[in-house]
Amino acid sequence: MIKPQKNGAGLPTHELVYRQLRDMVLFGDLVPGQAVTIQGLTQYLSAGMTPVREALRRLIAEGALEAQGNRRISVPRLTRANVDELIFARQAIDPKLVFMATSNITKANMAALTVADAALDNAIFTGDIQGYLRHNYSFHYMLYDMADAPILRSVALRMWLQFGPSLRVVCGRVGTQNLVDEHKEVLLAMAAGDAERAANAIRSDVLQGMEQVRRTFDTSD
Amino acid sequence: MIKPQKNGAGLPTHELVYRQLRDMVLFGDLVPGQAVTIQGLTQYLSAGMTPVREALRRLIAEGALEAQGNRRISVPRLTRANVDELIFARQAIDPKLVFMATSNITKANMAALTVADAALDNAIFTGDIQGYLRHNYSFHYMLYDMADAPILRSVALRMWLQFGPSLRVVCGRVGTQNLVDEHKEVLLAMAAGDAERAANAIRSDVLQGMEQVRRTFDTSD
DNA sequence: GACTTTAAAATATGATCAAATTATAAAATG
DNA sequence: CATTTTATAATTTGATCATATTTTAAAGTC
Numbered sequence: 001m002i003k004p005q006k007n008g009a010g011l012p013t014h015e016l017v018y019r020q021l022r023d024m025v026l027f028g029d030l031v032p033g034q035a036v037t038i039q040g041l042t043q044y045l046s047a048g049m050t051p052v053r054e055a056l057r058r059l060i061a062e063g064a065l066e067a068q069g070n071r072r073i074s075v076p077r078l079t080r081a082n083v084d085e086l087i088f089a090r091q092a093i094d095p096k097l098v099f100m101a102t103s104n105i106t107k108a109n110m111a112a113l114t115v116a117d118a119a120l121d122n123a124i125f126t127g128d129i130q131g132y133l134r135h136n137y138s139f140h141y142m143l144y145d146m147a148d149a150p151i152l153r154s155v156a157l158r159m160w161l162q163f164g165p166s167l168r169v170v171c172g173r174v175g176t177q178n179l180v181d182e183h184k185e186v187l188l189a190m191a192a193g194d195a196e197r198a199a200n201a202i203r204s205d206v207l208q209g210m211e212q213v214r215r216t217f218d219t220s221d
Numbered sequence: 222m223i224k225p226q227k228n229g230a231g232l233p234t235h236e237l238v239y240r241q242l243r244d245m246v247l248f249g250d251l252v253p254g255q256a257v258t259i260q261g262l263t264q265y266l267s268a269g270m271t272p273v274r275e276a277l278r279r280l281i282a283e284g285a286l287e288a289q290g291n292r293r294i295s296v297p298r299l300t301r302a303n304v305d306e307l308i309f310a311r312q313a314i315d316p317k318l319v320f321m322a323t324s325n326i327t328k329a330n331m332a333a334l335t336v337a338d339a340a341l342d343n344a345i346f347t348g349d350i351q352g353y354l355r356h357n358y359s360f361h362y363m364l365y366d367m368a369d370a371p372i373l374r375s376v377a378l379r380m381w382l383q384f385g386p387s388l389r390v391v392c393g394r395v396g397t398q399n400l401v402d403e404h405k406e407v408l409l410a411m412a413a414g415d416a417e418r419a420a421n422a423i424r425s426d427v428l429q430g431m432e433q434v435r436r437t438f439d440t441s442d
Numbered sequence: 443g444a445c446t447t448t449a450a451a452a453t454a455t456g457a458t459c460a461a462a463t464t465a466t467a468a469a470a471t472g
Numbered sequence: 473c474a475t476t477t478t479a480t481a482a483t484t485t486g487a488t489c490a491t492a493t494t495t496t497a498a499a500g501t502c
Contacts, residue, residue: 012453014278039485048455050271053487054278057235061282063375070462071486085372092313151306151383154284155376162372233487260451269489274453291496292452447500454493463484470477 014051064161095199101146102195235272285382316420322367323416
């Protein structure tokens with residue numbers, strides 16, 4: 001006798017599993033190179049195999065996880081060249097999205113961005129790495145949403161899934177105090193309706209953050 | 222009694238199903254807006270539900286298919302704005318990949334590209350739409366591979382999955398005779414080792430092709 | 443047109459088979 | 473005899489399927 005219990009929200013299990021795993025990649029303790037097993041996840045998340053499988057295929061397609069040849073799945077370990085690719089892609093996509101977002105500013109939007117940025121500042125001040133990662137992601141995510149460009153948005157989000165685990169490691173090493181954000185300039189430019197200036201500001205912010213990731217390859221790896 | 226028959230190649234079923242569906246999106250008769258059902262595919266491909274499900278999640282993540290809210294899956298119908306996004310993204314990514322590919326030229330590479338381009342010319346001449354789509358894809362795919370930049374490559378391939386069905390429609394309307402390709406200039410520039418020139422040539426080729434897609438929105442839709 | 447019924451399709455599970463890794467034991471080499 | 477190598481067994485994990493349940497859309501009823 002099988003009884004598929006109705007999970008809390010109206011969302012299907014594979015969607016819930018996907019979100020949990022995605023958050024583990026972005027903010028959690030999944031480090032680059034770490035192995036992930038299907039059976040382990042079915043137990044850990046108390047879900048069936050099929051939903052877990054679906055979530056994994058999705059995450060693999062998004063670059064959050066990597067299918068090694070021999071049926072094994074793990075968190076990708078970025079190479080120096082990979083980081084260069086990510087820098088190039090983000091530098092191309094993110095400014096465009098912010099440029100487009102500037103056309104769609106509303107009071108609610110700007111308020112939400114300001115709140116997220118304040119929370120980010122607080123996380124930096126108190127050394128809360130988890131909070132830093134979450135609020136920083138949240139800030140950029142909102143910008144992507146505002147742009148109303150679903151295809152470019154999905155590309156940008158994909159990039160986040162790829163450098164997420166590495167960013168997590170970087171933050172652990174350098175500490176939040178050394179993480180500068182240039183969101184204030186972005187907000188000012190957007191408030192002034194200056195799309196070009198906002199795009200340049202976000203490019204600068206992106207570069208600053210990604211260079212931090214790249215630096216880890218010059219020292220250790 | 223279950224007997225999972227060993228399929229021809231050593232590849233898992235979900236991988237085979239994925240490839241078949243992907244090809245149907247890129248070259249086949251899946252038109253924009255067309256609905257796709259899981260049970261229909263299990264019958265059509267004579268595969269189980271789980272592998273089909275996995276393949277679909279993957280294709281949805283790659284933008285080849287779209288999950289509408291109510292558990293329905295269909296081939297996305299592009300908007301004019303979507304096409305603009307695709308043009309922007311391809312214009313940013315493709316030239317970079319060709320630039321990088323120029324550093325990794327080998328005799329075998331160039332020969333394969335030349336063969337693919339000749340096959341493309343033939344398809345254009347004989348009005349073979351299916352052949353045009355396949356060889357054109359093949360040509361660009363090889364360039365992506367040569368660049369040795371897996372992340373940018375996956376972004377570029379994702380774009381193809383998105384405009385694939387629309388390109389199919391365009392070809393049906395305008396006929397192959399009106400489809401110009403600028404691959405000769407790309408090949409010449411690459412043979413000369415001029416990465417910058419090759420990048421510009423591919424940008425021109427990409428723009429030419431994508432404008433053809435965009436034009437359909439100015440007329441009909 | 444609103445409500446009920448019916449049918450089809452999606453979701454989720456556990457069972458079963460296949461493959462790969464690890465553990466264990468035997469053999470070989472120095 | 474210790475160490476490495478090789479072969480074999482045991483265990484873990486992945487892949488697939490059939491089936492039960494839930495949900496949604498369509499058809500029928502008043």
